[in-house]
Amino acid sequence: MAKSKELKKKDTSTEEKIIAAARKVFTQKGYAATRTRDIAEEAGINLALLNYYFRSKEKLFQLIMTEKLQQLFGVILPIVNNDKLTLDEKLETLAENYINLLIDNPDLPLFVISEIRANPEGFKDRLQVHHILRNSSLVHQIREKRADVEPVHFIVSLLGMTIFPFIAKPILFSDDQLFKLLMEERKILIAKWAKAIFES
Amino acid sequence: MAKSKELKKKDTSTEEKIIAAARKVFTQKGYAATRTRDIAEEAGINLALLNYYFRSKEKLFQLIMTEKLQQLFGVILPIVNNDKLTLDEKLETLAENYINLLIDNPDLPLFVISEIRANPEGFKDRLQVHHILRNSSLVHQIREKRADVEPVHFIVSLLGMTIFPFIAKPILFSDDQLFKLLMEERKILIAKWAKAIFES
DNA sequence: GATTATTTTAATCAAATGATTAAAATATTT
DNA sequence: AAATATTTTAATCATTTGATTAAAATAATC
Numbered sequence: 001m002a003k004s005k006e007l008k009k010k011d012t013s014t015e016e017k018i019i020a021a022a023r024k025v026f027t028q029k030g031y032a033a034t035r036t037r038d039i040a041e042e043a044g045i046n047l048a049l050l051n052y053y054f055r056s057k058e059k060l061f062q063l064i065m066t067e068k069l070q071q072l073f074g075v076i077l078p079i080v081n082n083d084k085l086t087l088d089e090k091l092e093t094l095a096e097n098y099i100n101l102l103i104d105n106p107d108l109p110l111f112v113i114s115e116i117r118a119n120p121e122g123f124k125d126r127l128q129v130h131h132i133l134r135n136s137s138l139v140h141q142i143r144e145k146r147a148d149v150e151p152v153h154f155i156v157s158l159l160g161m162t163i164f165p166f167i168a169k170p171i172l173f174s175d176d177q178l179f180k181l182l183m184e185e186r187k188i189l190i191a192k193w194a195k196a197i198f199e200s
Numbered sequence: 201m202a203k204s205k206e207l208k209k210k211d212t213s214t215e216e217k218i219i220a221a222a223r224k225v226f227t228q229k230g231y232a233a234t235r236t237r238d239i240a241e242e243a244g245i246n247l248a249l250l251n252y253y254f255r256s257k258e259k260l261f262q263l264i265m266t267e268k269l270q271q272l273f274g275v276i277l278p279i280v281n282n283d284k285l286t287l288d289e290k291l292e293t294l295a296e297n298y299i300n301l302l303i304d305n306p307d308l309p310l311f312v313i314s315e316i317r318a319n320p321e322g323f324k325d326r327l328q329v330h331h332i333l334r335n336s337s338l339v340h341q342i343r344e345k346r347a348d349v350e351p352v353h354f355i356v357s358l359l360g361m362t363i364f365p366f367i368a369k370p371i372l373f374s375d376d377q378l379f380k381l382l383m384e385e386r387k388i389l390i391a392k393w394a395k396a397i398f399e400s
Numbered sequence: 401g402a403t404t405a406t407t408t409t410a411a412t413c414a415a416a417t418g419a420t421t422a423a424a425a426t427a428t429t430t
Numbered sequence: 431a432a433a434t435a436t437t438t439t440a441a442t443c444a445t446t447t448g449a450t451t452a453a454a455a456t457a458a459t460c
Protein backbone atom coordinates (compact mmCIF):
# COMPACT_ATOMS: atom_id res chain seq x y z
CA MET A 1 0.00 0.00 0.00
CA ALA A 2 1.30 3.40 -0.94
CA LYS A 3 -0.04 5.28 2.07
CA SER A 4 1.46 3.06 4.79
CA LYS A 5 3.95 5.29 6.55
CA GLU A 6 4.23 3.82 10.02
CA LEU A 7 1.11 2.12 11.18
CA LYS A 8 3.02 0.04 13.67
CA LYS A 9 1.68 1.78 16.76
CA LYS A 10 -1.66 3.23 17.77
CA ASP A 11 -3.32 6.03 15.90
CA THR A 12 -1.84 8.55 18.31
CA SER A 13 1.32 7.72 20.17
CA THR A 14 1.58 8.24 23.89
CA GLU A 15 4.06 11.01 23.36
CA GLU A 16 1.59 12.79 21.12
CA LYS A 17 -1.23 12.28 23.61
CA ILE A 18 0.87 13.90 26.30
CA ILE A 19 1.86 16.81 24.11
CA ALA A 20 -1.73 17.37 23.06
CA ALA A 21 -2.83 17.36 26.69
CA ALA A 22 -0.03 19.71 27.68
CA ARG A 23 -0.95 22.03 24.85
CA LYS A 24 -4.51 22.16 26.05
CA VAL A 25 -3.88 22.58 29.77
CA PHE A 26 -0.94 24.96 29.50
CA THR A 27 -2.64 27.28 27.03
CA GLN A 28 -5.83 27.26 29.08
CA LYS A 29 -4.44 27.74 32.56
CA GLY A 30 -0.92 29.05 32.05
CA TYR A 31 2.27 27.60 33.45
CA ALA A 32 1.86 28.54 37.11
CA ALA A 33 -1.69 27.25 37.45
CA THR A 34 -1.02 24.01 35.61
CA ARG A 35 -0.28 20.86 37.57
CA THR A 36 1.50 17.98 35.89
CA ARG A 37 -1.23 15.74 37.29
CA ASP A 38 -3.78 17.71 35.24
CA ILE A 39 -1.83 17.04 32.09
CA ALA A 40 -1.48 13.34 32.84
CA GLU A 41 -5.20 13.03 33.50
CA GLU A 42 -6.07 14.97 30.36
CA ALA A 43 -3.79 12.67 28.39
CA GLY A 44 -5.42 9.62 29.91
CA ILE A 45 -2.19 8.32 31.37
CA ASN A 46 -0.54 8.48 34.77
CA LEU A 47 1.94 10.86 36.29
CA ALA A 48 4.79 8.37 36.31
CA LEU A 49 4.54 7.87 32.58
CA LEU A 50 4.45 11.57 31.91
CA ASN A 51 7.65 12.06 33.85
CA TYR A 52 9.14 9.07 32.04
CA TYR A 53 8.58 10.69 28.65
CA PHE A 54 9.33 14.30 29.54
CA ARG A 55 11.64 14.65 32.44
CA SER A 56 10.08 17.80 33.80
CA LYS A 57 7.17 20.20 33.68
CA GLU A 58 9.51 22.88 32.42
CA LYS A 59 10.69 20.80 29.45
CA LEU A 60 7.17 20.03 28.39
CA PHE A 61 6.26 23.67 28.70
CA GLN A 62 9.15 24.83 26.56
CA LEU A 63 8.01 22.45 23.86
CA ILE A 64 4.53 23.96 23.82
CA MET A 65 5.77 27.51 24.06
CA THR A 66 8.12 27.09 21.11
CA GLU A 67 5.29 25.63 19.10
CA LYS A 68 2.96 28.49 19.99
CA LEU A 69 5.50 31.18 19.22
CA GLN A 70 6.01 29.67 15.79
CA GLN A 71 2.27 29.60 15.22
CA LEU A 72 1.90 33.19 16.30
CA PHE A 73 4.68 34.61 14.18
CA GLY A 74 4.57 32.03 11.43
CA VAL A 75 1.46 33.63 9.97
CA ILE A 76 2.66 37.21 10.19
CA LEU A 77 6.23 37.12 8.98
CA PRO A 78 5.69 35.74 5.45
CA ILE A 79 3.09 38.43 4.84
CA VAL A 80 4.76 41.37 6.48
CA ASN A 81 8.00 40.67 4.66
CA ASN A 82 6.55 39.95 1.24
CA ASP A 83 7.65 42.75 -1.10
CA LYS A 84 5.36 41.45 -3.81
CA LEU A 85 2.26 42.42 -1.88
CA THR A 86 0.89 45.95 -1.86
CA LEU A 87 -0.04 47.56 1.43
CA ASP A 88 -3.72 46.88 0.84
CA GLU A 89 -3.04 43.29 -0.07
CA LYS A 90 -1.05 42.87 3.11
CA LEU A 91 -3.88 44.26 5.20
CA GLU A 92 -6.41 41.93 3.61
CA THR A 93 -4.20 38.86 3.86
CA LEU A 94 -3.19 39.60 7.44
CA ALA A 95 -6.75 40.04 8.68
CA GLU A 96 -7.93 36.94 6.86
CA ASN A 97 -5.07 34.63 7.84
CA TYR A 98 -4.73 35.86 11.37
CA ILE A 99 -8.39 35.51 12.21
CA ASN A 100 -8.43 32.05 10.71
CA LEU A 101 -5.52 31.12 12.94
CA LEU A 102 -7.15 32.61 16.02
CA ILE A 103 -10.49 30.95 15.40
CA ASP A 104 -8.66 27.64 15.58
CA ASN A 105 -6.45 28.75 18.49
CA PRO A 106 -8.42 31.24 20.56
CA ASP A 107 -6.13 30.87 23.58
CA LEU A 108 -2.97 31.60 21.65
CA PRO A 109 -2.55 35.36 22.21
CA LEU A 110 -3.43 35.49 25.89
CA PHE A 111 -1.26 32.48 26.60
CA VAL A 112 1.82 33.80 24.83
CA ILE A 113 1.53 37.30 26.20
CA SER A 114 0.94 36.16 29.77
CA GLU A 115 3.88 33.79 29.78
CA ILE A 116 6.25 36.26 28.20
CA ARG A 117 5.18 38.79 30.76
CA ALA A 118 5.77 36.30 33.56
CA ASN A 119 9.28 35.53 32.33
CA PRO A 120 10.51 38.16 29.89
CA GLU A 121 14.21 37.28 30.11
CA GLY A 122 13.72 33.96 28.37
CA PHE A 123 12.25 35.63 25.29
CA LYS A 124 14.01 38.93 24.74
CA ASP A 125 16.02 37.49 21.83
CA ARG A 126 13.63 34.88 20.43
CA LEU A 127 11.13 37.49 19.29
CA GLN A 128 11.33 38.99 15.83
CA VAL A 129 9.01 41.79 16.86
CA HIS A 130 11.64 44.45 16.58
CA HIS A 131 12.08 43.65 12.91
CA ILE A 132 8.35 43.65 12.16
CA LEU A 133 7.97 47.05 13.77
CA ARG A 134 11.02 48.72 12.20
CA ASN A 135 12.42 47.08 9.08
CA SER A 136 9.71 44.99 7.50
CA SER A 137 8.31 45.60 4.06
CA LEU A 138 5.05 46.53 5.76
CA VAL A 139 6.71 49.29 7.77
CA HIS A 140 8.32 50.76 4.67
CA GLN A 141 5.03 50.81 2.83
CA ILE A 142 3.32 52.48 5.76
CA ARG A 143 6.02 55.11 6.02
CA GLU A 144 5.68 55.83 2.33
CA LYS A 145 1.98 56.34 2.62
CA ARG A 146 1.89 58.21 5.90
CA ALA A 147 5.17 59.81 6.84
CA ASP A 148 3.41 61.93 9.46
CA VAL A 149 2.52 59.10 11.84
CA GLU A 150 4.78 56.61 13.55
CA PRO A 151 4.12 53.28 11.77
CA VAL A 152 3.89 51.41 15.04
CA HIS A 153 0.60 53.18 15.72
CA PHE A 154 -0.97 51.72 12.59
CA ILE A 155 0.38 48.25 13.24
CA VAL A 156 -0.79 48.25 16.84
CA SER A 157 -4.26 49.31 15.72
CA LEU A 158 -4.39 46.58 13.12
CA LEU A 159 -3.23 43.98 15.61
CA GLY A 160 -5.54 45.37 18.27
CA MET A 161 -8.62 45.15 16.10
CA THR A 162 -7.64 41.62 15.12
CA ILE A 163 -6.31 40.07 18.30
CA PHE A 164 -8.12 41.94 21.05
CA PRO A 165 -11.51 40.24 20.63
CA PHE A 166 -9.82 36.88 21.23
CA ILE A 167 -8.04 38.15 24.29
CA ALA A 168 -11.14 39.77 25.75
CA LYS A 169 -13.35 36.86 24.76
CA PRO A 170 -13.82 35.56 28.33
CA ILE A 171 -15.15 38.98 29.33
CA LEU A 172 -17.01 40.17 26.27
CA PHE A 173 -18.56 37.10 24.70
CA SER A 174 -20.52 34.30 26.25
CA ASP A 175 -22.01 32.60 23.18
CA ASP A 176 -19.24 30.69 21.44
CA GLN A 177 -21.16 30.11 18.24
CA LEU A 178 -22.05 33.78 17.88
CA PHE A 179 -18.45 34.70 18.57
CA LYS A 180 -17.21 32.62 15.65
CA LEU A 181 -19.76 34.22 13.35
CA LEU A 182 -18.72 37.68 14.38
CA MET A 183 -15.08 36.88 13.84
CA GLU A 184 -15.84 35.63 10.35
CA GLU A 185 -17.60 38.91 9.60
CA ARG A 186 -14.66 40.75 11.05
CA LYS A 187 -12.16 39.64 8.42
CA ILE A 188 -13.51 42.04 5.80
CA LEU A 189 -14.36 44.73 8.31
CA ILE A 190 -10.81 44.94 9.63
CA ALA A 191 -9.28 45.16 6.16
CA LYS A 192 -11.74 47.89 5.28
CA TRP A 193 -11.23 49.79 8.51
CA ALA A 194 -7.47 49.55 8.34
CA LYS A 195 -7.61 51.19 4.92
CA ALA A 196 -9.94 53.88 6.23
CA ILE A 197 -7.49 54.63 9.00
CA PHE A 198 -4.67 55.12 6.54
CA GLU A 199 -6.77 57.57 4.55
CA SER A 200 -7.97 59.58 7.52
CA MET B 201 -6.14 72.13 64.11
CA ALA B 202 -8.63 71.81 61.30
CA LYS B 203 -6.72 69.33 59.17
CA SER B 204 -6.09 66.75 61.88
CA LYS B 205 -8.14 63.78 60.84
CA GLU B 206 -6.30 60.84 62.37
CA LEU B 207 -2.61 61.41 62.62
CA LYS B 208 -2.31 58.91 65.42
CA LYS B 209 -0.49 56.24 63.40
CA LYS B 210 2.27 56.22 60.79
CA ASP B 211 1.98 57.89 57.42
CA THR B 212 0.82 54.62 55.89
CA SER B 213 -0.82 52.01 58.06
CA THR B 214 0.34 48.44 57.98
CA GLU B 215 -2.93 47.41 56.44
CA GLU B 216 -2.38 49.86 53.61
CA LYS B 217 1.18 48.69 53.12
CA ILE B 218 -0.03 45.12 52.74
CA ILE B 219 -2.78 46.09 50.32
CA ALA B 220 -0.38 48.13 48.23
CA ALA B 221 2.04 45.22 48.10
CA ALA B 222 -0.72 42.78 47.21
CA ARG B 223 -1.91 45.12 44.50
CA LYS B 224 1.54 45.22 43.00
CA VAL B 225 2.39 41.52 43.19
CA PHE B 226 -1.04 40.17 42.24
CA THR B 227 -1.42 42.44 39.21
CA GLN B 228 2.12 41.68 38.10
CA LYS B 229 2.22 37.92 38.53
CA GLY B 230 -1.40 36.85 38.76
CA TYR B 231 -3.04 34.85 41.52
CA ALA B 232 -1.51 31.44 40.80
CA ALA B 233 2.07 32.66 40.52
CA THR B 234 1.85 34.89 43.58
CA ARG B 235 3.14 33.64 46.93
CA THR B 236 1.95 35.25 50.11
CA ARG B 237 5.59 35.44 51.13
CA ASP B 238 6.24 37.69 48.13
CA ILE B 239 3.53 40.05 49.27
CA ALA B 240 4.83 40.14 52.82
CA GLU B 241 8.34 40.89 51.62
CA GLU B 242 7.11 43.57 49.24
CA ALA B 243 5.17 45.14 52.10
CA GLY B 244 8.24 45.06 54.30
CA ILE B 245 6.57 42.94 56.96
CA ASN B 246 6.54 39.26 57.80
CA LEU B 247 4.23 36.45 56.80
CA ALA B 248 2.71 36.05 60.24
CA LEU B 249 1.55 39.63 60.27
CA LEU B 250 0.08 39.38 56.81
CA ASN B 251 -2.00 36.41 57.88
CA TYR B 252 -2.95 38.26 61.03
CA TYR B 253 -4.45 41.14 59.05
CA PHE B 254 -5.97 39.21 56.17
CA ARG B 255 -6.82 35.70 57.06
CA SER B 256 -6.07 34.25 53.66
CA LYS B 257 -4.50 34.78 50.27
CA GLU B 258 -7.92 34.45 48.69
CA LYS B 259 -9.42 37.25 50.81
CA LEU B 260 -6.61 39.61 49.96
CA PHE B 261 -6.97 38.74 46.32
CA GLN B 262 -10.71 39.41 46.27
CA LEU B 263 -10.02 42.84 47.71
CA ILE B 264 -7.63 43.70 44.91
CA MET B 265 -9.82 42.19 42.23
CA THR B 266 -12.86 44.17 43.32
CA GLU B 267 -10.79 47.33 43.30
CA LYS B 268 -9.44 46.60 39.82
CA LEU B 269 -12.84 45.79 38.39
CA GLN B 270 -14.15 49.09 39.67
CA GLN B 271 -11.23 50.90 38.11
CA LEU B 272 -11.71 49.16 34.81
CA PHE B 273 -15.42 49.80 34.50
CA GLY B 274 -15.56 52.96 36.53
CA VAL B 275 -14.09 54.96 33.68
CA ILE B 276 -16.24 53.47 30.96
CA LEU B 277 -19.71 53.37 32.39
CA PRO B 278 -20.22 57.08 33.12
CA ILE B 279 -19.22 57.90 29.56
CA VAL B 280 -20.96 55.11 27.73
CA ASN B 281 -24.20 55.81 29.54
CA ASN B 282 -24.14 59.59 29.30
CA ASP B 283 -27.01 60.66 27.02
CA LYS B 284 -25.75 64.23 27.02
CA LEU B 285 -22.65 63.30 25.04
CA THR B 286 -22.71 62.90 21.27
CA LEU B 287 -21.11 59.85 19.70
CA ASP B 288 -18.01 61.82 18.74
CA GLU B 289 -17.72 63.28 22.21
CA LYS B 290 -17.97 59.81 23.67
CA LEU B 291 -15.17 58.54 21.44
CA GLU B 292 -12.91 61.42 22.38
CA THR B 293 -13.61 61.16 26.08
CA LEU B 294 -13.24 57.40 26.13
CA ALA B 295 -9.89 57.39 24.38
CA GLU B 296 -8.57 60.19 26.56
CA ASN B 297 -9.79 58.89 29.91
CA TYR B 298 -9.04 55.27 29.22
CA ILE B 299 -5.50 55.84 28.11
CA ASN B 300 -4.90 58.06 31.11
CA LEU B 301 -6.12 55.25 33.34
CA LEU B 302 -3.98 52.67 31.58
CA ILE B 303 -0.85 54.78 31.66
CA ASP B 304 -1.19 54.79 35.43
CA ASN B 305 -2.24 51.13 35.57
CA PRO B 306 -0.58 49.32 32.69
CA ASP B 307 -1.13 45.89 34.21
CA LEU B 308 -4.85 46.39 34.70
CA PRO B 309 -6.26 44.81 31.51
CA LEU B 310 -4.05 41.74 31.35
CA PHE B 311 -4.56 41.09 35.03
CA VAL B 312 -8.34 41.31 34.95
CA ILE B 313 -8.75 39.32 31.77
CA SER B 314 -6.39 36.57 32.87
CA GLU B 315 -8.04 36.13 36.24
CA ILE B 316 -11.56 36.14 34.84
CA ARG B 317 -10.46 33.57 32.31
CA ALA B 318 -8.96 31.44 35.07
CA ASN B 319 -12.14 31.54 37.10
CA PRO B 320 -15.11 32.68 35.00
CA GLU B 321 -17.83 31.45 37.35
CA GLY B 322 -17.00 33.98 40.01
CA PHE B 323 -17.61 36.89 37.65
CA LYS B 324 -20.44 36.00 35.32
CA ASP B 325 -22.82 38.28 37.22
CA ARG B 326 -20.48 41.00 38.45
CA LEU B 327 -19.75 42.27 34.96
CA GLN B 328 -21.84 44.98 33.37
CA VAL B 329 -20.44 44.14 29.97
CA HIS B 330 -23.69 42.85 28.61
CA HIS B 331 -25.29 46.21 29.19
CA ILE B 332 -22.44 48.17 27.60
CA LEU B 333 -22.63 46.03 24.50
CA ARG B 334 -26.43 46.00 24.12
CA ASN B 335 -28.32 48.74 25.90
CA SER B 336 -25.97 51.61 26.56
CA SER B 337 -26.40 55.08 25.16
CA LEU B 338 -23.29 54.43 23.09
CA VAL B 339 -24.81 51.37 21.43
CA HIS B 340 -27.94 53.28 20.51
CA GLN B 341 -25.93 56.06 18.96
CA ILE B 342 -23.87 53.58 16.98
CA ARG B 343 -26.95 51.79 15.72
CA GLU B 344 -28.44 55.08 14.62
CA LYS B 345 -25.36 55.97 12.65
CA ARG B 346 -24.58 52.58 11.19
CA ALA B 347 -27.52 50.20 11.18
CA ASP B 348 -25.68 47.92 8.75
CA VAL B 349 -22.99 46.74 11.15
CA GLU B 350 -23.33 45.01 14.50
CA PRO B 351 -22.36 47.67 17.10
CA VAL B 352 -20.18 45.23 18.98
CA HIS B 353 -17.73 45.31 16.08
CA PHE B 354 -17.19 49.04 16.50
CA ILE B 355 -16.86 48.81 20.24
CA VAL B 356 -14.40 45.95 20.07
CA SER B 357 -12.29 47.92 17.60
CA LEU B 358 -12.31 50.97 19.80
CA LEU B 359 -11.38 48.94 22.85
CA GLY B 360 -8.82 46.99 20.86
CA MET B 361 -7.02 50.06 19.61
CA THR B 362 -7.04 51.48 23.14
CA ILE B 363 -6.32 48.50 25.35
CA PHE B 364 -4.30 46.18 23.15
CA PRO B 365 -1.03 48.13 23.27
CA PHE B 366 -1.06 47.83 27.05
CA ILE B 367 -1.75 44.12 26.89
CA ALA B 368 0.92 43.47 24.27
CA LYS B 369 3.38 45.84 25.91
CA PRO B 370 5.70 43.07 27.21
CA ILE B 371 6.04 41.78 23.66
CA LEU B 372 5.95 44.93 21.56
CA PHE B 373 7.67 47.62 23.57
CA SER B 374 10.94 47.55 25.43
CA ASP B 375 11.51 51.25 26.09
CA ASP B 376 9.13 52.35 28.81
CA GLN B 377 9.63 56.06 28.28
CA LEU B 378 8.96 55.81 24.56
CA PHE B 379 5.88 53.72 25.24
CA LYS B 380 4.37 56.44 27.39
CA LEU B 381 5.02 59.04 24.73
CA LEU B 382 3.37 56.90 22.08
CA MET B 383 0.34 56.34 24.28
CA GLU B 384 -0.02 60.07 24.79
CA GLU B 385 0.01 60.56 21.03
CA ARG B 386 -2.48 57.79 20.68
CA LYS B 387 -5.28 59.59 22.48
CA ILE B 388 -6.06 61.86 19.55
CA LEU B 389 -5.24 59.22 16.96
CA ILE B 390 -7.75 56.75 18.35
CA ALA B 391 -10.54 59.31 18.48
CA LYS B 392 -9.78 60.33 14.91
CA TRP B 393 -9.54 56.76 13.68
CA ALA B 394 -12.69 55.66 15.41
CA LYS B 395 -14.55 58.42 13.59
CA ALA B 396 -12.97 57.39 10.30
CA ILE B 397 -14.16 53.85 10.85
CA PHE B 398 -17.72 54.99 11.38
CA GLU B 399 -17.63 56.92 8.12
CA SER B 400 -16.08 54.14 6.06
C1' DG C 401 6.70 54.42 84.02
C1' DA C 402 3.08 51.26 83.54
C1' DT C 403 -0.18 49.57 80.31
C1' DT C 404 -1.74 48.33 76.03
C1' DA C 405 -1.24 47.49 71.16
C1' DT C 406 1.58 46.10 67.42
C1' DT C 407 5.10 43.48 65.25
C1' DT C 408 8.75 40.03 64.99
C1' DT C 409 10.84 35.69 65.73
C1' DA C 410 11.00 31.10 65.04
C1' DA C 411 9.10 26.99 64.99
C1' DT C 412 5.83 24.15 63.10
C1' DC C 413 1.65 22.14 60.38
C1' DA C 414 -0.75 20.33 56.71
C1' DA C 415 -1.56 20.11 52.06
C1' DA C 416 -0.15 20.45 47.37
C1' DT C 417 2.94 19.39 43.96
C1' DG C 418 7.00 17.99 41.01
C1' DA C 419 9.55 14.06 40.66
C1' DT C 420 11.45 9.15 41.36
C1' DT C 421 11.46 4.29 42.07
C1' DA C 422 10.75 -0.79 41.80
C1' DA C 423 7.78 -4.23 40.91
C1' DA C 424 3.69 -5.90 38.65
C1' DA C 425 0.69 -5.95 34.75
C1' DT C 426 -0.26 -5.45 30.02
C1' DA C 427 0.65 -5.13 25.26
C1' DT C 428 3.64 -5.80 21.22
C1' DT C 429 6.96 -8.00 18.52
C1' DT C 430 9.61 -11.82 17.09
C1' DA D 431 5.21 -19.12 23.27
C1' DA D 432 9.11 -16.41 24.43
C1' DA D 433 11.23 -12.10 24.50
C1' DT D 434 10.86 -7.32 24.58
C1' DA D 435 8.71 -2.95 25.20
C1' DT D 436 5.24 -0.18 27.31
C1' DT D 437 2.28 1.22 30.96
C1' DT D 438 0.31 1.00 35.58
C1' DT D 439 0.39 0.66 40.43
C1' DA D 440 1.54 2.37 44.57
C1' DA D 441 4.56 3.96 47.55
C1' DT D 442 7.59 7.47 48.65
C1' DC D 443 10.61 11.93 48.53
C1' DA D 444 11.73 16.56 48.77
C1' DT D 445 10.08 21.21 48.23
C1' DT D 446 7.08 24.69 48.18
C1' DT D 447 3.55 27.13 50.08
C1' DG D 448 -0.57 28.77 52.77
C1' DA D 449 -1.48 29.12 57.39
C1' DT D 450 -1.04 28.96 62.68
C1' DT D 451 0.95 29.45 67.15
C1' DA D 452 3.19 31.16 71.45
C1' DA D 453 6.53 33.83 73.27
C1' DA D 454 9.57 37.72 72.93
C1' DA D 455 10.49 42.35 71.39
C1' DT D 456 9.21 46.81 70.17
C1' DA D 457 6.35 50.79 69.87
C1' DA D 458 2.44 53.68 71.21
C1' DT D 459 -0.67 55.40 74.62
C1' DC D 460 -2.23 56.69 78.99
